[in-house]
Amino acid sequence: MLTRALVLSLTLVALSSPLRAEDIVTYETTLKDKAFTVSEIKVPAGKPFIIKLNNANAAAAELEAKELKVEKAVAGNSSIVVRVKAMEPGKYLFVDEYQEDVAKGYVIVE
Amino acid sequence: MIGALIIVFREVIEAGLIIGIVMAATQTVMGSRMWIMGGVLAGIIGSCILAAFTGSLASLFDGFGQEIFNASILAVAVCMLTWHNIWMALNGRAMAGELKQAGIAVREGQKSLMALAIIVGTAVLREGSEVVLFLYGVAIGGRETASGMALGGALGLAIGGAVSFLTFRGLLKIPNRYFFSVTSWLITFLAAGMAAQSVSFLEKAGLVEVLQNTVWDSSKYLAESGIPGRILHTLIGYSDQPTVLQFIVYLAVLSIGFGLTKWISRPRLRTV
Numbered sequence: 001m002l003t004r005a006l007v008l009s010l011t012l013v014a015l016s017s018p019l020r021a022e023d024i025v026t027y028e029t030t031l032k033d034k035a036f037t038v039s040e041i042k043v044p045a046g047k048p049f050i051i052k053l054n055n056a057n058a059a060a061a062e063l064e065a066k067e068l069k070v071e072k073a074v075a076g077n078s079s080i081v082v083r084v085k086a087m088e089p090g091k092y093l094f095v096d097e098y099q100e101d102v103a104k105g106y107v108i109v110e
Numbered sequence: 111m112i113g114a115l116i117i118v119f120r121e122v123i124e125a126g127l128i129i130g131i132v133m134a135a136t137q138t139v140m141g142s143r144m145w146i147m148g149g150v151l152a153g154i155i156g157s158c159i160l161a162a163f164t165g166s167l168a169s170l171f172d173g174f175g176q177e178i179f180n181a182s183i184l185a186v187a188v189c190m191l192t193w194h195n196i197w198m199a200l201n202g203r204a205m206a207g208e209l210k211q212a213g214i215a216v217r218e219g220q221k222s223l224m225a226l227a228i229i230v231g232t233a234v235l236r237e238g239s240e241v242v243l244f245l246y247g248v249a250i251g252g253r254e255t256a257s258g259m260a261l262g263g264a265l266g267l268a269i270g271g272a273v274s275f276l277t278f279r280g281l282l283k284i285p286n287r288y289f290f291s292v293t294s295w296l297i298t299f300l301a302a303g304m305a306a307q308s309v310s311f312l313e314k315a316g317l318v319e320v321l322q323n324t325v326w327d328s329s330k331y332l333a334e335s336g337i338p339g340r341i342l343h344t345l346i347g348y349s350d351q352p353t354v355l356q357f358i359v360y361l362a363v364l365s366i367g368f369g370l371t372k373w374i375s376r377p378r379l380r381t382v
Contacts, residue, residue, distance in 0.1 A: 024316075052173075059247030060164070062240065066335040069314075069351070072176060073240050076247070078165035081173035083316050097117060098244055 026050040026081065031061055031074075031096055031103060039105035045089045051107070054079045061103075065094035068107060114262030115269070117244060120337070121237040122270025124344045125153070128233040128300065130277025132226050135198070135293035137282065142223055149227035153234025160235060161242035174315035181315070183232045184308035190225040191301035192367055195294050197222040199374040241267070296345070298367035303347020306360040313353060321355035 027049060029038035043049050051070070053063050058076040065071075068087065074080040087109045096103035129150065136142035160167070167175045241263070248259045284292050312318045329350040333339050342348035347360055 058250060060161075060243035061247075062244070066333065067329070071335075073164060073243050074168065075161075075165040075243065076250075078168065079173075080168050080176075083174075083314055085313075085322070098247060101113070 028052040030054040032056040034102040036105040041107045046086045052081045062097040064097040067092045111258040111262035114259040115266040118263045118266025121241045125233040125237045126270045126274035130274040133278045134281035145223040145227040149230030153231040156235045157238030160239035177311045177315035181308045181311035184304045187232045188301045188305045199371045299346045302360045302364040305363040306356040309356045325357045
């Protein structure tokens with residue numbers, strides 16, 4: 001019961017806090033066939049950011065960036081956004097997991 | 111083909127482990143198989159529906175509908191798991207020991223089994239929709255090796271199913287004396303891990319912004335994204351970069367789970 005109360009109150013607190021997506025910079029890229037139109041996304045270090053992925057293919061895709069803790073499915077011909085926490089400078093790979101050998105890009109944090 | 115196999119297997123393994131544990135934990139409860147199968151079936155049907163609506167779900171809550179949906183169903187599963195553990199602590203021993211109580215236990219047990227069906231259903235639902243999306247993508251074509259990928263996907267499903275079965279059989283080998291404790295520990299760890307994961311989805315949605323420092327970083331030694339990391343992630347809630355908040359929630363659910371089970375099954379004085 002305690003757990004339930006805890007989880008419920010956590011969820012309620014969470015849902016009542018305002019979405020602050022507007023404070024954050026969004027970087028956009030599009031997956032078309034087997035490639036990302038923007039395959040190098042440059043972001044400043046130490047700041048959270050949002051990646052918006054448009055999937056221009058009919059097939060679904062899954063945006064995956066292990067080090068950025070991103071793993072999110074995107075339906076065909078639609079878009080998703082993912083929040084990434086503040087990162088240290090570095091070059092981080094992102095892929096379409098469903099065709100990860102070819103569909104690659106990098107987030108360059110500097 | 112191998113790529114497809116790995117993708118599907120990675121999605122299926124989590125649900126597979128959970129189903130195996132739940133099946134073992136309720137071995138002694140009559141009718142549990144039916145409920146678990148029902149949960150799996152509902153999860154699969156739900157996955158197909160969810161896959162069809164992925165686009166619209168994604169656009170809810172400023173684009174974080176999927177995260178909020180995942181956080182919510184994980185929270186539901188945590189409650190159900192905790193409730194089941196308490197129920198087993200209250201009734202489990204009696205059920206295993208005395209046959210005459212079986213009738214009552216089964217009637218009472220339906221509620222607990224419903225909870226388990228929900229746990230299994232949500233586990234399948236969470237992972238299943240991505241498998242459906244992936245396989246659907248393969249089916250509508252546009253990729254040269256569609257048949258190989260379909261085969262890989264089917265194999266991934268089969269291996270995931272086998273993991274579920276092996277977990278179940280392995281757990282049944284535990285001697286009776288320890289069986290009850292081991293399965294309730296496993297369920298408590300599952301619940302704690304799911305609670306932490308639920309928090310991580312709320313964090314990803316940007317809904318929680320407190321206690322976000324990383325407690326440790328073990329990603330170089332045991333990455334959460336690899337298969338061993340993923341198995342540990344499912345079983346005990348392993349995370350290679352947990353935030354303070356995830357860690358606190360994890361410990362809280364763990365101690366509540368252990369505390370309650372211990373308190374309920376404490377030795378009682380009886381007048382003869």
